[in-house]
Amino acid sequence: MPRHSTPDAPLPQAVGSTPLDPRPLHSVPVRLVVARCQVDYAGRLTAHLPMATRVLMIKADGSVLVHSDGGSYKPLNWMSPPCTLREGTTDDGQVEWTVTARSTAKGPEDTLRILIEEILHETTHHLGVDPGLQKDGVEKHLQELLAEHPATLAEGLSLVRREFPTAIGPVDLMCRDAGGLSVAVEIKRRGEIDGVEQLTRYLELLNRDPALTRRGAVRGIFAAQEIKPQARVLATDRGIACAVVDYDALRGIDDSEHRLF
Template sequence: MGDVRLVIAECQVDYVGRLTAHLPRARRLVLVKGDGSVSVHADDRAYKPLNWMSPPCWMSEEAIDDTSPEWATAVWVVTNKAGEQLRITVGEIEHDSAHELGVDPGLVKDGVEAHLQELLAEHVTTLGEGYSLVRREYMTAIGPVDLLCRNQSGESVAVEIKRRGEIDGVEQLTRYLELLNRDPLLRPVHGVFAAQQIKPQARTLAEDRGIRCVTLDYDKLRGTESTEFRLF
């Protein structure tokens, strides 16, 4: 992992690939992360970028030419393995800094999520007949997968466990699957998104990406009956 680079500059952004998208000239934050990803942000939309390129991708710089706007000072070209490009035409740069963040310990799950992971590892056939556990907290370059399993066909399955299943969790599992499926010893790697509650939007996104959703019954996994509606 390299440094994280933060650039605030006047820029226009053009995405060229399966579709085209254009962001006209404005002051924006360009974030270049140590994993190679590049994202362009405005001062809204919370954490969501206006446009981005996920790794593996590579950034190069082109000199301006007669086709460049008169205000341009450089063109940064981010290209992924599919040949798609994010072309950032840069004007005045107000801030440009690089920072070494070091190794991140990753997200620490709360007590319920940690216990769900432990219980599901012990009762992995909850996910399906013939499932077996390979390992808990299977480490990848971008963090640990909660469970790595084998299904009844002997194929790898990455399992992400949440208390509340939301879109962020599906995105997290998607990144793990993209990385794991590059490993010839593991692929094909399927995905299971397991949670006590799964929001409809998260379920729709997961199923659209070929990820199976499993709703977990915490009390059943613990081997106890729910007391939610009991008076005594």
């Protein structure tokens, strides 16, 4: 852990410096730090976590997460990629991490400042290639049905490709709207904040591709059978459309098209 400011030192791209690391994610180690720390977030709102023992996680995809022993599986605070992490020290010699990211192209810069009083444990580990989430029967079938009937999500929408590849995983559906703009669709059975964050990361990457943005920015649709209120608020704030999908009605459309009578 550095004890002096290193603004020009090349950080491992795994901690979120941009541009993205050209190495595959499985070649970059995940970093875990158990430390007494204080955390302050500033951006669209402000949040403060007083000094306490927490787990700091820097993932290979560039995410920076702050966990405590409580609060279920969700981090107390986090920064989604792409973001930049700089390590330095304060005037009184304490280690300080500064994580910065821009939530949208025109939005304010988000800053996560982590003041570290004491490091209790630190480790890095290569997790290797993850096989990915295996969708259950309903979610997989929902993706198949929406691929066949994309216009149920938005009028004039047509399918370009299922499982559209990105550097951090495939987008469920890549579509094109009536005006020729690219539309990324993320599909869940239950729409929660994690799904919105996932689609946000996809959109950040897709909007760097000039082939997809020739006519304008790639927009997102978050589709689910049920969307939690907090997820809807976050999606709206990030300019992502929400679509509640009636699975039974979609199955009815599919069945009627394959009936003889």
